[in-house]
Amino acid sequence: MNPLRVIWLVGLRELLERGRSRAFILGLIATQALIIGSFFLQAFVAGEASKVSLGTVGSVPSDVRLAITVVADSLDADLAITPYSDLAAATEALRDEKVGAVLVGPDVSPGDQGVGELLVKDRPDARLQTIVQAAYQSLGQRPTPVPSLHALEPQSAADQTAFLLANVAVVLLFVSIFTFGYWVLTGVVEEKQSRVVEVVLATVRPRELLMGKVLGIGVLGLIQLLLFVITGLVVAGVTGKLTLPTTTAPTALLMLAWFAIGYTLYSTMFATLGALANRVEDASNASMPVMFPAIASYLLALLVVTNDPDGTIAIVTTYVPFSAPIVVPLRAALGAIAPWEILLSAAITIAFTYLLFVIGGRVYAGAVLGTGGQMKLRDAWRLAGRG
Amino acid sequence: MLEVVDLTKHYGSVTALDGATFSAAPGRIVGFLGPNGAGKTTAMRCVFGLVQPERGETRWQGKPIDRSARLTFGYMPEQRGLYPRMKVADQVAYFAQHHGLSRTVARAATATWLERLGIADRAASRSETLSHGNQQRIQLAVALAHDPALLVLDEPFSGLDPIGIATMTEILQERAAAGVGVLFSSHQLDLVEDVCQDVVIIAHGRIVAAGEIEALKAASGRRELEVEVAGADGAWLDGRPGVSIVERSGNRVKALVSDGAELGDLLAAASKAGEVRRFAYGPPRLSELFMEAVEG
Numbered sequence: 001m002n003p004l005r006v007i008w009l010v011g012l013r014e015l016l017e018r019g020r021s022r023a024f025i026l027g028l029i030a031t032q033a034l035i036i037g038s039f040f041l042q043a044f045v046a047g048e049a050s051k052v053s054l055g056t057v058g059s060v061p062s063d064v065r066l067a068i069t070v071v072a073d074s075l076d077a078d079l080a081i082t083p084y085s086d087l088a089a090a091t092e093a094l095r096d097e098k099v100g101a102v103l104v105g106p107d108v109s110p111g112d113q114g115v116g117e118l119l120v121k122d123r124p125d126a127r128l129q130t131i132v133q134a135a136y137q138s139l140g141q142r143p144t145p146v147p148s149l150h151a152l153e154p155q156s157a158a159d160q161t162a163f164l165l166a167n168v169a170v171v172l173l174f175v176s177i178f179t180f181g182y183w184v185l186t187g188v189v190e191e192k193q194s195r196v197v198e199v200v201l202a203t204v205r206p207r208e209l210l211m212g213k214v215l216g217i218g219v220l221g222l223i224q225l226l227l228f229v230i231t232g233l234v235v236a237g238v239t240g241k242l243t244l245p246t247t248t249a250p251t252a253l254l255m256l257a258w259f260a261i262g263y264t265l266y267s268t269m270f271a272t273l274g275a276l277a278n279r280v281e282d283a284s285n286a287s288m289p290v291m292f293p294a295i296a297s298y299l300l301a302l303l304v305v306t307n308d309p310d311g312t313i314a315i316v317t318t319y320v321p322f323s324a325p326i327v328v329p330l331r332a333a334l335g336a337i338a339p340w341e342i343l344l345s346a347a348i349t350i351a352f353t354y355l356l357f358v359i360g361g362r363v364y365a366g367a368v369l370g371t372g373g374q375m376k377l378r379d380a381w382r383l384a385g386r387g
Numbered sequence: 388m389l390e391v392v393d394l395t396k397h398y399g400s401v402t403a404l405d406g407a408t409f410s411a412a413p414g415r416i417v418g419f420l421g422p423n424g425a426g427k428t429t430a431m432r433c434v435f436g437l438v439q440p441e442r443g444e445t446r447w448q449g450k451p452i453d454r455s456a457r458l459t460f461g462y463m464p465e466q467r468g469l470y471p472r473m474k475v476a477d478q479v480a481y482f483a484q485h486h487g488l489s490r491t492v493a494r495a496a497t498a499t500w501l502e503r504l505g506i507a508d509r510a511a512s513r514s515e516t517l518s519h520g521n522q523q524r525i526q527l528a529v530a531l532a533h534d535p536a537l538l539v540l541d542e543p544f545s546g547l548d549p550i551g552i553a554t555m556t557e558i559l560q561e562r563a564a565a566g567v568g569v570l571f572s573s574h575q576l577d578l579v580e581d582v583c584q585d586v587v588i589i590a591h592g593r594i595v596a597a598g599e600i601e602a603l604k605a606a607s608g609r610r611e612l613e614v615e616v617a618g619a620d621g622a623w624l625d626g627r628p629g630v631s632i633v634e635r636s637g638n639r640v641k642a643l644v645s646d647g648a649e650l651g652d653l654l655a656a657a658s659k660a661g662e663v664r665r666f667a668y669g670p671p672r673l674s675e676l677f678m679e680a681v682e683g
Contacts, residue, residue, distance in 0.1 A: 001454070001485075001487050009485060017473060190471075191470075194468050198437060198466065201437055202457060202464075203458060203486060205454075
C-alpha cells in the first residue's frame with residue numbers, strides 16, 4: 001500500500017480520535033474563553049478610570065483653567081489639577097505617573113502654536129487630551145490654537161501592541177508546542193502499553209506510524225493556534241482596544257509556520273523518548289531531556305529577548321534549533337529581525353529536525369516493540385539496525 | 388502456502404529460533420505447538436516482519452514475504468492490543484483500511500463480522516468498556532475483517548469460555564473451507580486434535596515434529612492401551628516388556644505399548660486379573676505425541 005495513504009490513515013485517526021476527545025474540546029473552549037475574557041476585562045478596567053489628573057507649569061491663563069474644569073465636569077470626569085513650580089518637577093511627576101499629562105504654559109515653552117505644550121509620558125490619555133483640546137476650542141478663537149503634543153518617551157500605539165502581541169505569541173507558541181508535543185509522547189506510550197502497536201506494525205512501518213501520528217496531532221495544534229489568532233484579532237477589532245501594527249499579519253503567519261517547525265522538532269524528540277518508556281506513568285520522567293532545553297528557551301525568550309530583541313542572546317538563540325521556534329517569531333513581532341535571518345534560522349532548524357527524525361525514527365522502530373523494562377537508547381539503536 | 392525456512396534468532400544468550408522450518412498449506416488448519424519459550428511467538432512475529440531473523444526467511448506463494456503479501460494476512464498477537472478509547476466499529480474498520488480496504492468496504496465488513504461475533508450491539512462502545520472475552524472477539528474481527536488469505540493467531544483460544552471456543556472453532560473451520568490457511572498456537576492439545584488437520588511441534592527453537600496429525604499418529608512406533616479390569620489395580624501390567632504405564636486410576640490403567648505388541652497376551656493377562664470391562668487399543672493421543680516429541 002502507498003506509504004502516503006498509510007500516513008494519511010494514521011494521521012486521520014489521531015485527528016478524529018483526539019479532536020473528539022474531551023481534553024481537546026474543553027481545552028479549546030477554556031483557552032478561547034480566556035482570550036475573550038482578558039480583552040473584555042481590559043476594556044472594563046479601562047472604562048473605570050474616570051479620575052484624571054493634570055499638572056501645570058508656568059502661566060496658564062485663568063480662562064483656560066476654568067474652561068478645562070467646565071469641560072471635565074461636562075464629561076463627567078473627576079479632574080484634579082496640580083500646579084508645579086518648574087518643568088523639572090512636572091516632568092518627574094509625569095514620569096512617576098502622578099499626573100496623566102502636564103500643560104506647559106507658553107512662557108515656559110511656546111509650542112508650535114504659541115499657546116504652550118501638552119506634555120505626556122509615552123502617549124496621550126485620550127480622555128485628558130480631549131478635555132484640554134475642547135477647553136481651548138471653547139474659548140472661541142477660530143482657528144483655535146491648541147497646545148502641541150509632546151511625549152517624553154514617544155511610543156506609538158502600534159509599538160505597544162506589537163510588544164503585547166509578541167509576548168502573547170511567545171506564550172501561545174510555547175503552550176501549543178508542548179501541549180501537542182506531549183500528546184505525541186503519551187500517544188506513543190499508550191500504543192506501546194496497550195500492545196496495540198504490534199497489530200499496527202503488522203502492516204505499518206514504524207516510520208510511517210511516527211509520521212502519521214506527528215502529522216495528525218500537529219494539524220490539531222495548528223487548528224487550535226489558528227483559532228487563537230482569529231479569536232484574538234476579532235475580539236481586538238470588536239472591542240477596539242488595540243491598534244494593530246502593520247506586522248500583525250506576517251507575525252500571525254510566522255507564528256503558525258514556526259509552530260509547525262517547533263512542534264515537529266519537539267514532538268519527534270518526545271516520540272523517541274516515549275518509545276523508550278513502557279508505561280504512561282514513566283512518560284513524564286522520560287520527557288525530562290526535552291523539557292530542559294524547552295523551558296530554558298522559553299525563559300530566555302520571555303525575560304531577555306523581549307527586552308533586548310537585538311542583543312547577543314537574541315541573536316544566538318535565533319540559530320539554536322531548540323530556541324529558534326520561540327525566539328524568531330518573537331523578534332519578528334518586535335520588528336527586530338531581518339528576513340534573511342528568519343530564513344537561515346528556519347533552514348538550520350528544519351535540517352536539525354530532519355536529522356532528529358532520522359535518528360529518532362530508528363530508535364523508535366527499535367524500541368516501540370520492546371517490552372522488558374525501560375530500554376536504553378543504545379540498545380534500541382542497535383535493535384533497529386538489524387532490521 | 389506459507390513457508391518458514393531455516394529461521395534463526397537469538398535474544399542475547401537465549402536461542403529463540405534455531406533453524407526452524409515448516410509450512411502451512413491453504414485450506415488447512417495447522418496447530419503450532421510447543422512448550423513456553425519454544426519460539427512460537429518469535430516465529431509468528433517473523434512472518435509479520437516484527438522480528439528480523441538472523442538467518443532464514445519466510446515465504447508466501449513461493450516468494451519472500453513483503454508488505455503487499457502481509458496485507459493479505461490476518462494477525463492476532465499473543466498479547467492482545469486494541470486502542471482502549473476507540474469505538475469498537477471504528478477500530479475494526481481502521482485496521483481493515485490499513486489492509487487496503489476502502490472506507491466503505493471496511494465499514495461493511497466490520498458490520499458483518501461484529502454481527503457474526505455477536506457484538507454488533509457494542510459497535511459504538513469504547514473498546515475498553517467491553518469484557519475480556521468480548522475484547523478478544525474484537526481482536527478476532529480485526530484479524531478477519533479484510534478477508535485474509537492467511538490467518539496467524541497466537542493462542543486464539545486462551546481465555547475463551549466454551550461458547551467462545553465453539554464460535555472460534557466454527558469460524559476457523561469455515562475460513563479453512565474457503566481456502567484460507569490457518570496457523571494457530573495453543574497449549575490445549577485436545578482442542579488442537581479436534582480442530583486441526585496438521586500440527587507443527589517446536590522445542591528449543593527447532594521443529595521436532597510436523598505433518599498431518601493422522602500420519603504422525605500412524606507413524607508413531609507406539610500405541611495407546613487403555614484397560615479396565617474389575618477388582619484389579621493394574622499391577623498385572625507391570626514389568627511387561629515394551630510397556631510404559633502412563634496413568635493409573637482405580638481399576639483403569641493407561642499405557643503406551645510398542646507397535647506390534649502381542650495383544651492376545653495382554654488380553655489374556657488382563658482376563659486372568661479379573662473381569663475385563665474395557666480394552667481399548669489404538670493410536671496415541673496428540674498429547675502423547677507431543678510429550679514424546681518434546682522430550683525425545
